[in-house]
Amino acid sequence: MSAADAGGALRVAAGRVRTWSGRPPARALAFLAGMLPVAVAAVFVGLPILLSALYTLGDTGGPNATVAEVAQHQVVAAAGLTLTGYQRLFATPGFGHDLWVTAWITVLSTVILLALAWVLSLYLRFSRGRVRAVVSTLYTVPMFVPVVIASYALVSFWETNGKLAALLHAIGIGDAWLPGFTSGGVVLGLVWTNLPFAVIMIGSGLQAVPDALIEAARDVGARPWRVLLSVLVPLNRLPSIIVLTFTATGSLGSYTVPYLMGPNAPQMLGVAMTSAFQDYQEPQQAESMAMLVFLAAAGLSFLYVRANRRELRRMAGKR
Amino acid sequence: MSSLGARPALTRLPARAGGAVLIALLGAFILGPLLTLVLWAFTQEWFYPSLLPQSLTLDWWPRVLQGTELGSAVGWSFVFAPTVTLVSAAVCLPAAYAYARFEFPGKRWMMMGLFATNAFPKMGVYIAMAGIMYALHLMGTFAGVVVVQLLNTLVVMTWIPAAAFASVPPSLEEAARDAGAGPIRTFLRITLPLASPGILVALILSFLASLDEAQGTLIVGLPRYVTMPVEMYTLVSNYPGPATAVFAILLTIPSLVLLALVRRHVFSSTLAQGYRLR
Numbered sequence: 001m002s003a004a005d006a007g008g009a010l011r012v013a014a015g016r017v018r019t020w021s022g023r024p025p026a027r028a029l030a031f032l033a034g035m036l037p038v039a040v041a042a043v044f045v046g047l048p049i050l051l052s053a054l055y056t057l058g059d060t061g062g063p064n065a066t067v068a069e070v071a072q073h074q075v076v077a078a079a080g081l082t083l084t085g086y087q088r089l090f091a092t093p094g095f096g097h098d099l100w101v102t103a104w105i106t107v108l109s110t111v112i113l114l115a116l117a118w119v120l121s122l123y124l125r126f127s128r129g130r131v132r133a134v135v136s137t138l139y140t141v142p143m144f145v146p147v148v149i150a151s152y153a154l155v156s157f158w159e160t161n162g163k164l165a166a167l168l169h170a171i172g173i174g175d176a177w178l179p180g181f182t183s184g185g186v187v188l189g190l191v192w193t194n195l196p197f198a199v200i201m202i203g204s205g206l207q208a209v210p211d212a213l214i215e216a217a218r219d220v221g222a223r224p225w226r227v228l229l230s231v232l233v234p235l236n237r238l239p240s241i242i243v244l245t246f247t248a249t250g251s252l253g254s255y256t257v258p259y260l261m262g263p264n265a266p267q268m269l270g271v272a273m274t275s276a277f278q279d280y281q282e283p284q285q286a287e288s289m290a291m292l293v294f295l296a297a298a299g300l301s302f303l304y305v306r307a308n309r310r311e312l313r314r315m316a317g318k319r
Numbered sequence: 320m321s322s323l324g325a326r327p328a329l330t331r332l333p334a335r336a337g338g339a340v341l342i343a344l345l346g347a348f349i350l351g352p353l354l355t356l357v358l359w360a361f362t363q364e365w366f367y368p369s370l371l372p373q374s375l376t377l378d379w380w381p382r383v384l385q386g387t388e389l390g391s392a393v394g395w396s397f398v399f400a401p402t403v404t405l406v407s408a409a410v411c412l413p414a415a416y417a418y419a420r421f422e423f424p425g426k427r428w429m430m431m432g433l434f435a436t437n438a439f440p441k442m443g444v445y446i447a448m449a450g451i452m453y454a455l456h457l458m459g460t461f462a463g464v465v466v467v468q469l470l471n472t473l474v475v476m477t478w479i480p481a482a483a484f485a486s487v488p489p490s491l492e493e494a495a496r497d498a499g500a501g502p503i504r505t506f507l508r509i510t511l512p513l514a515s516p517g518i519l520v521a522l523i524l525s526f527l528a529s530l531d532e533a534q535g536t537l538i539v540g541l542p543r544y545v546t547m548p549v550e551m552y553t554l555v556s557n558y559p560g561p562a563t564a565v566f567a568i569l570l571t572i573p574s575l576v577l578l579a580l581v582r583r584h585v586f587s588s589t590l591a592q593g594y595r596l597r
Contacts, residue, residue, distance in 0.1 A: 030421035033413035037473050038429045040410055044466055045436040048447035063450045120345075123338075135342060140582070141349050144575050146531040148551045149567040150352075156359075156560065157352035161367040164351065169368040192349070204591040242594045246437075253440025255534055260555065274442050274534075283446055290443020297438035305431065308595065 049294070056288040057081035067283050074284040089288050097266035099292075101183055105258070105268060106251040109190035113247055114240060116191065117198035122228070124199075125206040143196035151260035154189050155180055181263050189257040194250070198243045205239035206232060238311045245304035249297040253290075269293050359564035383565040392550040393569070396530055399546060403468045403529040404522055410469070411476035412518070416510075418477070419484035430478070437474050444470070445535045452539060464544050467535035472525035479524070479593030483517020484510065486592065516584040517593070523577050524585075530573060 051063055058077030060068035068074060075085040089095060124136055142150060158164040159180030168176050179185030209232060217227050233240075258268040267275070269289045277286035358372060359365070360379060365372040383389055418426060436444075445467065449458070457463030487510050495505040511518075533548035540549070547570050554563045578585065 027421055027423050030417035031423040031425075033417040034421075034423065034426060034429050035414075037411045037414050037477055038432050040469065041433055041436045041473055044448055044451065044470055045439065045444055046432070048444065048451050049439055051450065052443075052447035063454060066450050066453055131339075131342065135345075138342075138346055138349055141353070143585075144578050145353065145571055146527075146548060146574055148531070148533060148548045148555075149356075149571055152551075152555055152563065152567060153352040153356040157355050163355045163370075166368040166370055170370055188348075195349075200585070201591050201594065238595065239591065246594070249438045253443065255440075255442050270440055270442055273440070273446070277442075277446050286446050287443060290440050290446070293440045293443065294438065297440075298435075301434065301438050304434075311595070 052287040053291060054081070056085055056284060056291055057083065058085060070281060071283050072281045074282070085284055085288055089285055092285075094265060095272075098269055098272045101266040102252065102269045102293075105183055105186050105190070106248055109187045109194075109251050110244060110248045112187065113191050113194050113198050114243060116195065117202045117243060118240075120199050121203040121206045122232075124203055125209075139199045140196050142192055142194075147193055147256045148260070150193055151189055151257050154192060155185065155261040158185065181261065183262060183266070186258045186262045186268065189261045190247070190251050190254065193257060194247045198247065201239040201243050202236060205236040209235050238307050241303055241307040245300045248300050252296055253293045356564050356567055359561050360568055362561050362564075379561045379565045383562055383569070388545070389550060389566065392545050392547045395544055396547040397573075399464060399468060399536075399544075400526050400529040403465055403472060404526045406465060407469055407472040407476045407525050408522065411473060411521075412480055415477050415480035416484050418481040430481075433474050433477055436470065441471075442534055445538045449538065458539060459541070459543060461544065464536055464540045467539045468529040468532045470535070471528045471532055475524045475528065475593070476521045479521040479590060480514065480518045482592040482595065483514035486517075487513040516581075520581055520584045520590055521593075523581050527574050527577060 055064040055067065058075050058081055060074070060076050068076070073088075075082060075088065077084075120135065120139055124132060145153070156162055158178050160178055162178070162180060165176075165178055168174075177184075179188050213231060214227055217231050222230065253270050254268065255270040255274060259271045259274070262268065262271065269292065273286040273289040273293075276282045276289065361375045361377065362372040363374040363376040363378070414429075417423070418430060448467070452458045452463055452466075457466060491509055491513070492505050495509045496502075500508065530546075531548055533546075533552060536544065536546050537549050537552070540546070547566075551563075551566065551570060554566055558566075584590075
């Protein structure tokens with residue numbers, strides 16, 4: 001991809017091009033077309049989330065009656081809504097650990113992923129030759145493997161008595177820490193599965209920075225670190241924030257990776273909510289956990305929207 | 320291409336060696352588990368701490384292929400994935416074009432609304448959705464599974480094609496219109512071909528999202544509609560390692576083939592542009 005392509009696409013987007021959008025019938029048609037996927041999402045995602053938000057606050061009437069009928073240990077509000085369900089959830093033994101482990105796994109995996117993606121993207125941007133070709137194929141590999149398979153392959157590779165242990169044994173390292181069925185392993189699993197997306201985002205952002213800009217910075221005496229911090233990082237704020245938001249929100253609610261790769265306790269909330277629903281018949285507790293994850297994800301999404309706004313304003317200012 | 324820093328050749332040697340070690344580690348991290356999985360699929364006996372299997376066999380392959388539940392799981396996966404992709408295209412592509420080319424009230428809110436569906440933990444959505452699915456008699460039905468898998472494709476199928484449509488220069492469309500082409504002809508001959516890489520990427524990613532979806536299908540589809548990844552969850556806990564490895568490899572083949580087809584577009588700006596909001 002050339003820098004001109006990316007810049008062009010963004011400028012087109014920022015410039016709000018109209019072709020025949022002026023005609024009212026066309027605009028009404030466009031509105032309807034635009035509403036279609038939103039309507040599907042509203043009926044099957046938005047509405048259920050609203051209803052279940054009410055359910056977690058103790059409302060068991062209307063459509064929530066079906067779920068509430070078989071639910072164990074639920075809080076029913078005598079009148080109006082109540083936060084008792086959440087209070088009890090926080091008082092549940094072990095829940096604090098689940099919450100804490102969800103938070104640090106998300107933060108740690110996102111930080112490691114961002115760092116690794118930046119290093120790889122810089123390498124891909126500034127090097128040439130055969131090794132570069134190998135690396136540019138290597139980072140894409142996890143995208144080709146379904147997450148269920150990847151989790152299974154990773155955890156059986158590095159469990160106790162797994163092949164990593166055999167490998168370390170062969171080179172004389174007897175009892176090293178192994179990530180099999182630990183929260184640390186979940187962090188590595190999330191990094192593994194999200195790596196291609198992160199490098200695609202940050203890498204294509206870096207490729208779009210013109211050579212001329214970097215050379216200009218160097219001509220006025222900027223050292224490599226200075227070029228990185230003053231030119232490349234600011235220009236790649238948006239891709240970095242996209243990676244941050246999408247992987248952090250994905251990790252917060254992730255299920256497959258922690259379920260197959262993590263310990264039995266503490267569990268990430270995605271796993272905890274599933275077992276609350278399937279094993280303990282506690283849909284209210286499950287939904288309350290989902291609401292907590294959603295609130296955190298909504299906060300992260302705000303970052304993403306703000307970063308996009310800034311970028312549009314920057315592009316618009318340039319024209 | 321320029322290099323980031325023009326350092327003297329001598330000081331770069333240790334840096335190079337360090338880089339080689341890092342790349343080797345990355346290679347081991349990414350490929351190690353997968354290579355082990357492939358070896359497992361041909362293994363008869365493999366005990367710790369041996370680095371290679373003690374004895375190899377091909378027996379697991381026919382056993383897995385002839386297992387009837389596995390065959391039907393593969394079948395259902397390949398019925399659902401194309402169906403979901405087509406429904407998703409019908410629902411989302413017109414919207415993508417509308418987002419790219421028109422201004423109408425609430426446009427930004429619509430795109431954000433779609434994004435919000437991604438931010439809510441999926442398991443939470445599926446649990447919450449159960450009530451609606453029961454009310455609409457979709458629980459345990461074909462249509463119910465299509466709906467639950469469709470939800471995972473909405474963002475990809477809207478955002479990436481929207482970016483692709485937006486990057487088609489309007490001047491080209493105007494030129495075609497000036498030359499006397501009608502709006503439909505202009506769209507079919509100019510806009511659609513130029514936006515096709517983005518649309519193709521979205522189609523394939525949707526297909527794969529449907530093929531890999533397990534949680535929602537598990538809740539809505541049971542007992543009748545068991546797809547490959549759903550079966551995989553059962554296999555992991557109930558079958559011997561080599562059988563699971565064989566099934567895992569079989570399950571990876573479609574993703575491998577399809578992604579290889581669009582590799583050039585996925586790993587370029589086409590995908591990246593889709594995640595920038597307009």
